[in-house]
Amino acid sequence: MRSMNRDPTDNPSSWRTPPEARPDLDFVVRDLQRTFLRVADNLRWYEQTWLGVPIWQLPEDLVALQRIVFDANPKWIVETGTKFGGSAIFFASLLAMMGRTPEQGGGVITVDIHETAEARELLQNRPHRFASLVRQRLVGDAKAPEIIAAMSATLAADPGPVMVFLDDWHDGDHVYAELQAYSRLVAPGGILIVADTTFEDLADTPVAAPSEKYPDAKRSNPRVALGRFLSERGDFTVVPDYTSTGISNFPDSVLRRTG
Numbered sequence: 001m002r003s004m005n006r007d008p009t010d011n012p013s014s015w016r017t018p019p020e021a022r023p024d025l026d027f028v029v030r031d032l033q034r035t036f037l038r039v040a041d042n043l044r045w046y047e048q049t050w051l052g053v054p055i056w057q058l059p060e061d062l063v064a065l066q067r068i069v070f071d072a073n074p075k076w077i078v079e080t081g082t083k084f085g086g087s088a089i090f091f092a093s094l095l096a097m098m099g100r101t102p103e104q105g106g107g108v109i110t111v112d113i114h115e116t117a118e119a120r121e122l123l124q125n126r127p128h129r130f131a132s133l134v135r136q137r138l139v140g141d142a143k144a145p146e147i148i149a150a151m152s153a154t155l156a157a158d159p160g161p162v163m164v165f166l167d168d169w170h171d172g173d174h175v176y177a178e179l180q181a182y183s184r185l186v187a188p189g190g191i192l193i194v195a196d197t198t199f200e201d202l203a204d205t206p207v208a209a210p211s212e213k214y215p216d217a218k219r220s221n222p223r224v225a226l227g228r229f230l231s232e233r234g235d236f237t238v239v240p241d242y243t244s245t246g247i248s249n250f251p252d253s254v255l256r257r258t259g
């Protein structure tokens, strides 16, 4: 599927400088990451565009996601949280650059509880040049059984490796329920990513002030959900490297199914 042949030396483990173990600097690194993200997310530095389409991801995370997609080479990318359609087009464009065509099957599946006018224009009325690889667009609660069933039917009709990106409502119980449901779509070797696990760190800042949607971001958030999921499951493991160093809104939240 991938059009680019890989040089055997083109392996991050051989050419990347391994992160230097500097426990004496951990305190300042952690402070820097936390402060950067509290500024970036309050000042909305995640409001970017990709190929002309609004996307809500930090630039650093777009690079990390590109690395993950390239390494995992999934046939399908299932995402929750379509918003304006930016992440769907981002993932579709990566698959296209890796050589996938609509005729070969696979592509992006996306769901949102609200359909935005922007997403409708981009993915339906005046399709973006990569919209043909967005194969299924659903509107509804991402954890609703009928949504999962619709996605499962699409995947069963054209099986292949799946990557999941959970980026919708960052409530802890909701993300935990999603982890249980969407983990079933991922076979051994597949990737599951939980976005915005830094939400907890924003708890006492304006962007995460208590609201009807998020009454208590400190206690109910994606990081809590992920911790609970991992404590119960031996068949998923955190993939180090991609978002473990530097700046990310989902540090240590890239999982691989191992069993």
Ligand SMILES: C[S@@+](CC[C@H](N)C(=O)[O-])C[C@H]1O[C@@H](n2cnc3c(N)ncnc32)[C@H](O)[C@@H]1O
Pocket (backbone or CB within 6 Å): 054, 055, 056, 057, 080, 081, 082, 083, 084, 085, 086, 087, 111, 112, 113, 114, 140, 141, 142, 143, 167, 168, 169
């Ligand atoms: C952070 S935005 C997604 C950003 C998008 N993935 C991107 O990178 O541009 C979160 C989206 O989740 C949607 N959402 C909120 N609750 C949801 C739910 N229960 N099920 C599905 N989508 C939901 C919102 O409507 C919103 O569009």
